[in-house]
Amino acid sequence: MPRVTDAYLAARRNQVLDAVRACVDRDGLQGATMEGIIGLSGLSTGTVYKYIRSKEEGVEAAMAGALDGLTAELFPLLTADPLPAPAVVVGQLTDTVEKFARHEKYSLLRVAMHGWSAALSSPALLDRTAPPYRSFRDLLRDAAVTWQAGGELRPDADPDDVAASLLSLLMGFAAQQAILGDTSAAQQSRGFAALLAGGSAAGAV
Template sequence: MPRVTDAYLAARRNQVLDAVRACVDRDGLQGATMEGIIELSGLSTGTVYKYIRGKEEGVEAAMAGALDGLTAKLVPFLTADPLPAPSVVVSQLTDVVETFAQHEKYSLLRVAMHGWSAALSSPALLDRIAPLYRTFRDLLCDAAVAWKANGDLRPDADPDDVAAALLSLLMGFAAQQAILGDTSAAQQSRGFAALLAEGGSAGAL
């Protein structure tokens, strides 16, 4: 009997988690069911239950897995040496968010909105995803420290304040695109660059 490889198991797990995201996007968090997840996965009931024991576990794993994947793609732009100017990095980050969110079976941005809502009433989900957001905010803070040292920020700028504002910008972009669907990473980048140039001095934050 052929050996089941780790790659095969990982692919099946991702197939199940993609079905969770597609079901949440289609039916909403409350409307999503294990039956719907199984239907969208294209796998047998037994196979799906090998990877998730129920909807709640599936939602937690699907949300956290997507956030892990997105963070992994964002980190290189925040740890580059030398680190580009803030407006360049924001352009890179929003572009990654926009590209990463594209999927043929669901909108990852809409799924994220459901996940944020669910985290407010699910301690388990909140405990799983909040540390990921804090870790990413810490990376933004490290970038702000580098920008301050490079003269890209005002001498009195607080890196923690900058990190909090940038995280809000990225999460706000995700929410705006999910709800309105009429913005883009390029528009966000142009607007941020315009704010940085307020008063005719680029990098005035």
């Protein structure tokens, strides 16, 4: 009997978590069920239960997994050396969010909206998803310090304030795109450049 590889198990787990996301996108958190997840997965009931024991466990794993994956994509953009100008980085970040969220079976941005709502009433989900957001905000703060040292930000700017605003911009972009669907990464970059004190949109992508 052939050995089941780690890669095979990881692929099956991802298949199950993708089914959770698709089910949440289609039916909402309240309407999502294990039956719906199993049907969308294309796997047997026993196989799905091997990876998640309940809808709640599946939602937590699906949300956290997507967030971890996105964070891994965004990390190199904020640790580049040299670090591009703020407006360029905002364009890169929003463009990466936009591309990462694309999936043929669901909208990851709409799934994220459901996840944010659920985290407010689920301590387990909040405990799992809040730390990556805090870590990412720390990266934004480090970027702000770098920009400040290079003269890209005012000397009296508080890097913590800049980081908080940038995180709000990115989360707001995700919400606006999920709800309205009529904004873009390039638009966010241009708008951010225009808002910079004494800046221009010349550095936007």
